[in-house]
Amino acid sequence: MVATRTVILGVSCDYHDAAAAVVVDGVVVAAVEEERCSRVKHDARLPVGAVEACLELAGVGADQVDHVAFYEKPLTVLARYLASRQRSGPRGARSFRHDVPTLISTNLMVGYRLRRLLRDLGAGRPPVVEYVEHHRSHAAAAFFPSPFDSAAVLTMDGIGEWSTATVARAHRNRIEVLEEMRYPHSLGLLYSFVTAWCGFEPNDGEYKLMGLAPYGTPRFRDALDALARPTGAGGLQVDARRLRWFDPSALQDPGLAELLGGPPRTADAPFGEREADLAASAQALAEDVMLGAARRAFELTDESSLCMAGGVALNCVANGRILREGPFDDLWVQPAAGDGGSAVGAALSLWHEGLDRHRPLRSDRSGPDAMSGGYLGPAASAADVASALDEAGLTGTAAVDEDALLTTVAQRLADGEVVGWFQGRAEFGPRALGNRSILADPRDPTLRTRLNVRVKGRESFRPFAPAVMAEHAGEWFELDHASPYMLVVAPVRAEHLLPVAHEPDDVLARSAVPRSTVPACTHVDGSARVQTVTAESNPRFYALLARFYELTGCPMLVNTSFNLAGEPIVQTPAQAVRTAREGGMDLLVLGDTLVEGDDLQRGADDAHEVVA
Amino acid sequence: MNVTPRQGVVLTGLVIGTTAVARSWPGFLPEFTAGALAVAGVAVVATAALAWCARRDLHPATTFVVAVLAAAATRAVGGKLPALWVLVTTVVAPWALMDRPPWRGLPRCDPASRGPVLGFSLLATYLATKEGQSIVVMTALVGIVTLFTLLGAFAPRVVRGFVRLVDLVVAKLAGGLVALVMFVVWAAVALVPWLLRWNPTWAPADPRTGWVRRRHSEPEPTRMWVRDAFRVPLFAAHRVRSAATTVLGLAVVAGLVAGTVSLIGALSPDPPETVAPPMGAEDTTAGKAVKSSPWFQSLSDASERMYRESQFSQFVGLRLGDLRSPYLNIVDEERRSWVPTTGACADLPEVWMFGGSTVFGVGQRDDYTIASAVARAAAANGTPVRVRSFGVPGDVAWQENRRLELMLQSRDRAPDAVVFYDGYNDLEYTSGLRWSDRGGVGDPIGPLDRLHMPVLDKLGAIADGDEYVVKVPRTDTRNPRAPAVLGLQAAAQYQAAEAEAATLLGARGIPYVRFNQPTLRSRATPVDGEFEVSPEDRTMYAAFRSALPEGTIDLSGLFDGTPEPVYVDQVHTEEATNDQIARAVLLGLAQRAPSVMKKAGQQQCS
Known part of the structure; x- marks a missing residue:
């Protein structure tokens, strides 16, 4: 008898962060965000490239896909949209006319579009698309890959169909959604609103707001509470008459401007104390609500572990507080907690709940999860590397062996150089976890500004994260749990903090003040967004950290995503070469091949000459 | 799918055949329009069925079964001749429109010509059934069909330009229509609750916690909607307002439609047919019943x-x-x-x-x-x-x-x-x-x-x-x-x-x-x-x-x-x-x- 495999394709798209995932017999074998293929950040379009890449990674043809799971219920989304328009009254007519045809032609037609895509990829009879509720997709993405056999599940994001947050109890292959918070009461939308008020792009700039928060004081907290009152149990009562979600004119509301210390900041205006204080206030509110929601989840489920997903779960500062102050012993956050990860969740929900398939017993809570360290994207072969270098007119140097490669790179990092690190399969989710990373020495006090401004071209106040050898994490940070996906913020231990003699008033000046012996990855409040690395999860990256530790006594490196400002993380060697060249990196490591920064720049000059 | 000259010829033949059927239909236009819609519906179903057969690699003979079933359905709706037409069309059209190489010596037509060829074929069919159009119009339109077939073969840029122009006009018209429909929908779902100062998105949550208890927690992967979406536990007052809003919304939409119709009627240059004018109001002398007469x-x-x-x-x-x-x-x-x-x-x-x-x-x-x-x-x-x-x-x-x-x-x-x-x-x-x-x-x-x-x-x-x-x-x-x-x-x-x-x-x-x-x-x-x-x-x-x-x-x-x-x-x-x-x-x-x-x-x- 020939065993047949069940292939499920999970897809999310049409709002933001489109993605695809392939689950074969319950195992997540591939997951790719569309932005990595299309090179359009937060690309929401039908994930044509991602589906193609996932099928190739899984080694299955389009005609072998047995089920297609979509991450939300489009009809309910449309109904909610229609109902929500009334808040704007006649003012909403224009946006209504603009949005509804799009919603109808994209959201409602998603089943047809997906089947046509599979047909274009060679499927003779694509399966009928099945729809998993938005927050169930999040919950499934949070629980099924987790290392827990049962857990409480908390999902929070801007909005799904009607839900904006859910609390669920999960056990084996079942998730029971117990309570939900419904539109318009939404922490995610509130956070995005303040993001927009501070002059950042919603659905993209929330990280910046989180990074800006420690620079300010929460003096607008009462104002925000008046707009959205936390109930204390994780609930949020939004004053929908004043906060009109999806109504662009809400940003021109003079009443809100009076409440929030002035009109919204424009994107090109300088940062001021007001923005920092607004960020601090929003962050404080978010942390309180999330902590309250965690407590509510504990109260309802009586579980000792918590799984989280949804865009709000990417708030690693709040996650850290939940871990430290919350009632749960363990916390696992889906690395692609946003809508991209819902592609995985939808597929897993269909497998376990829809098809009622067994989920292996998790006996070891601290064991590995089912996300394969987040390395679910495409890899590049040696031939791909050689081809990319050839196209760029570069000749890299092949390392003699692994040991020589690691020694060289570690030494160069210790010398203060910035290294582009491109290895193995690409990460799935917003974080670079050591395979598509820019690495640097965290001890260098000038590194943050240098990396932010020169290499990545982003705001200089934004902190960098450390990737630390898991066994040394506790020595440097107040962290007693693994944080393999960089989704928990922990304070740097007191013994590594440096005294600050004078605190500058200016936000940007404050960011340049060293706070610890690893200043490049220590935020202004003495915290760090930690990634713990083990030899099992990423052997080569761990070995590099170990080699750096041997050389310097510092078991960590700055690990930031391999991209430039406004671009997605690189996926292919060619993209890595271009990014390294434009970012002015000192060394690029593509698998076993090293490319010197000087060569990169020379190649760029040659290219310019050719063009000239 | 390309349209070859051969296919153009077949389409032209279909036009002539269709016209013959339409002309033999008693009562002409109103019945023809209704019948054509019925036949079009059957044809769509038949085409879908044919596509289904094709996808499953069924034997070509299945096509004939589908054609016969479609013809039987048409027989019940429109009579023998339309049924025969459907039978012929469902058998001939897929064959004609199949992407095959043109006959030796004939060039391949540009795909853009397919739209005009089909469009003018249908127009020819429709117009040729009208009294007074006779063979001249018919011949002219068949000539246009043939012309577009030839242009598709020898001057595809002309056809593409024509298609782009038509696309633009159609898009504008369709856009206007969508806007009109959207307005009516918007009036129902947005304007009425706004006028009533009622928020249909309001969900009653536990005021202590801010959370809503879910009734249905089981997954429903086959549906495009969430069962709980419209089944939140409502208070009685909320239900009453919801019903009132629905009724009022429908009334407003009905009013809008009636108002629009009245407005169109009022702005129309001709008086509505339901009201006869006073005797002799327009022409006070007897005249000849010639076509130039205003009446x-x-x-x-x-x-x-x-x-x-x-x-x-x-x-x-x-x-x-x-x-x-x-x-x-x-x-x-x-x-x-x-x-x-x-x-x-x-x-x-x-x-x-x-x-x-x-x-x-x-x-x-x-x-x-x-x-x-x-x-x-x-x-x-x-x-x-x-x-x-x-x-x-x-x-x-x-x-x-x-x-x-x-x-x-x-x-x-x-x-x-x-x-x-x-x-x-x-x-x-x-x-x-x-x-x-x-x-x-x-x-x-x-x-x-x-x-x-x-x-x-x-x-x-x-x-x-x-x-x-x-x-x-x-x-x-x-x-x-x-x-x-x-x-x-x-x-x-x-x-x-x-x-x-x-x-x-x-x-x-x-x-x-x-x-x-x-x-x-x-x-x-x-x-x-x-x-x-x-x-x-x-x-x-x-x-x-x-x-x-x-x-x-x-x-x-x-x-x-x-x-x-x-x-x-x-x-x-x-x-x-x-x-x-x-x-x-x-x-x-x-x-x-x-x-x-x-x-x-x-x-x-x-």
């Missing part, structure tokens, strides 16, 4: 509608349904006619007028029919009467009797006098016996039944202003009779009807007058612009005329002294001639029903 099209459309909405009764023949239009109004089987004044003359003597299409007034407006002309002449004479017109196209004398019976039974008031203005139809129907193998003298139902449609055809042609010649298949002599014999037979039947009328009205004491109407056959010398009359017809008419019932006023030579053309065909005239007829009728009435005219002369109308 012709409206009258023509109304006439078409009249025939469509009439019923055929075996007892009396055609029964006219109620009709409201600017120039043709029918209420309770009576065509509206001119009334001397309104209000002041409360007790006008009534004259009921019966006859065929001439009394009805084919191609004539309500207030210029013979009945109207009689009323106007009487009023001018100081003897105002109310003339009610019960003329129905195609009526013969015995039918008039049946109709009179019906009216006497159904109307509250009996007439003061009755006028029969007929003769032509009686002779015409009897002459039809020459080629009829049904019926005969004493069996008038047969010929009437058989001639019903040609009469409509004839009247339609007259209303269109086209030349018309009575089509008499002279070669068929299955029931040969000498013209003179036929004329006498017709007269005998006419006499029988007259006797019946005399009995019917005599019993009620109602005076009546019968006029033998003037026809082209009775005109001594036809003038230029009128049709020829065959010697047989003249012989037949002479025989008929010689045996008219006693008391009949013969108006045969009424127009003998008129040097201009009078008749548009064998019997019908224009509005302008009705005054002359009216004067004769009034004179006859004064002679045969003096009491009526006396009563009329006593009227004091304002």
